Amino acid sequence: MHINTKCVQAGYEPKNGESRVIPIIQSTTFKYDSAETLGKLFDLEEDGFFYTRLTNPTLSAVAAKIAALEGGVGAMLTASGQSASMISITNICHAGDHVVCASAIYGGTFNLFNKSLRELGMDFTFVTPDSTEDEINAAFQENTRAVFVESVSNPSLDVADVELYAKLAHAHGVPLIVDNTFPTPVNFRPFEWGADIVVHSTSKYMDGHAVALGGVVVDSGNFDWTNGKYPAFTEPDESYHGVIYTEKFGKAAYITKAVTHMMRDYGPQQSPQNAFLLNLGLETLFLRMERHCSNALKVAKFLESNDKIDWVNYPGLESNKYYGLCQKYMPNGSCGVISFGVKGGREKAMQFMNNLDMIKLVIHVADARTCALHPASTTHRQLNDQQLEDCGVKPNLIRMSVGIEYVDDIIADIKQALDKI
Ligand SMILES: *Cc1c(COP(=O)(O)O)cnc(C)c1O
Numbered sequence: 361m362h363i364n365t366k367c368v369q370a371g372y373e374p375k376n377g378e379s380r381v382i383p384i385i386q387s388t389t390f391k392y393d394s395a396e397t398l399g400k401l402f403d404l405e406e407d408g409f410f411y412t413r414l415t416n417p418t419l420s421a422v423a424a425k426i427a428a429l430e431g432g433v434g435a436m437l438t439a440s441g442q443s444a445s446m447i448s449i450t451n452i453c454h455a456g457d458h459v460v461c462a463s464a465i466y467g468g469t470f471n472l473f474n475k476s477l478r479e480l481g482m483d484f485t486f487v488t489p490d491s492t493e494d495e496i497n498a499a500f501q502e503n504t505r506a507v508f509v510e511s512v513s514n515p516s517l518d519v520a521d522v523e524l525y526a527k528l529a530h531a532h533g534v535p536l537i538v539d540n541t542f543p544t545p546v547n548f549r550p551f552e553w554g555a556d557i558v559v560h561s562t563s564k565y566m567d568g569h570a571v572a573l574g575g576v577v578v579d580s581g582n583f584d585w586t587n588g589k590y591p592a593f594t595e596p597d598e599s600y601h602g603v604i605y606t607e608k609f610g611k612a613a614y615i616t617k618a619v620t621h622m623m624r625d626y627g628p629q630q631s632p633q634n635a636f637l638l639n640l641g642l643e644t645l646f647l648r649m650e651r652h653c654s655n656a657l658k659v660a661k662f663l664e665s666n667d668k669i670d671w672v673n674y675p676g677l678e679s680n681k682y683y684g685l686c687q688k689y690m691p692n693g694s695c696g697v698i699s700f701g702v703k704g705g706r707e708k709a710m711q712f713m714n715n716l717d718m719i720k721l722v723i724h725v726a727d728a729r730t731c732a733l734h735p736a737s738t739t740h741r742q743l744n745d746q747q748l749e750d751c752g753v754k755p756n757l758i759r760m761s762v763g764i765e766y767v768d769d770i771i772a773d774i775k776q777a778l779d780k781i
């Protein structure tokens with residue numbers, strides 16, 4: 361099936377007389393006839409639902425749809441994008457391990473890694489977007505266990521050279537994890553370029569209506585966990601009667617361990633209600649992404665031609681330094697988020713924000729409604745100037761998430777806001 365059809369159809373196949381739409385199974389628990397069956401479930405000897413903290417029919421259908429969209433062997437929904445990023449790392453890295461990470465990543469992910477996971481004993485080396493192949497290579501250490509990048513970074517909109525990162529990660533015997541939130545699998549599928557694990561904040565385009573917080577971890581099934589660096593996959597897990605994940609679950613070892621170990625112990629599960637809402641978003645994802653991208657390109661071109669604008673950053677613009685990579689990886693467009701600087705610096709940028717009318721000031725991005733944000737005073741305010749610079753965030757940067765409204769209305773609002781400054 362084409363990916364557009366998968367958005368509508370994948371993940372759920374109702375049996376005779378069952379509900380046509382993925383049902384909301386609002387039950388934490390499931391009933392079994394015998395103690396023996398339940399025992400087998402606990403030993404991972406049999407498939408079945410028993411407690412929603414691990415999974416449930418609604419969650420598993422929606423996860424299966426996202427796995428199909430990315431082309432993976434399995435997926436696990438999480439309560440948020442943050443918990444998806446956390447588990448993508450903690451499933452394979454422990455105290456004493458090291459991760460090579462792109463510095464151009466979401467501020468929340470940067471804090472998760474640089475503060476919270478460091479406090480748990482993990483170490484990170486951040487590589488800037490303009491790093492050469494040699495510089496990235498030099499960031500690897502004996503104890504490196506993963507590489508983490510964002511395909512299109514939030515908010516700086518750097519396009520990661522995923523094929524190159526995958527090559528370098530594999531040369532060092534470690535997997536490449538890609539946060540693919542901004543392009544979504546409709547516009548970019550990292551597994552086709554060698555990535556091993558994909559994470560998303562489903563709170564963004566996948567939901568698309570800003571109604572349900574969520575995340576997902578997707579496993580390509582392609583990484584070889586038996587190369588000696590991942591004993592948690594190749595030695596018996598005593599908390600499951602000695603199961604060896606790579607032997608028992610083969611290509612699905614990573615995602616099975618994420619569910620049965622990480623989700624069991626940490627428990628950041630998505631609610632069935634949110635998964636239901638997420639699925640509604642997924643059904644129209646391909647339609648919305650097309651409009652987000654065409655609107656964003658038109659808005660970016662309008663801004664580029666306006667003399668009150670200092671600079672415009674959108675990978676779909678020919679003037680953009682990532683235009684080539686964007687054409688290579690995302691020929692149909694990247695996402696609806698653009699950024700730009702208003703002439704006159706921080707103060708004029710704030711005036712512009714206050715002049716907007718239809719376009720609202722919100723922290724969110726990537727839903728149907730156009731919205732704008734000034735990261736240096738909000739999402740990234742905890743970062744010092746050097747860290748801001750490393751993340752590609754200028755003090756006068758305005759991030760605008762272009763929605764799916766009629767594009768002339770979006771441009772008219774921007775124009776009147778600019779005219780007033
Ligand atoms: C929002 C976002 C996250 C975090 O997701 P939440 O659902 O807000 O926890 C992670 N990565 C990217 C690229 C994001 O935009």
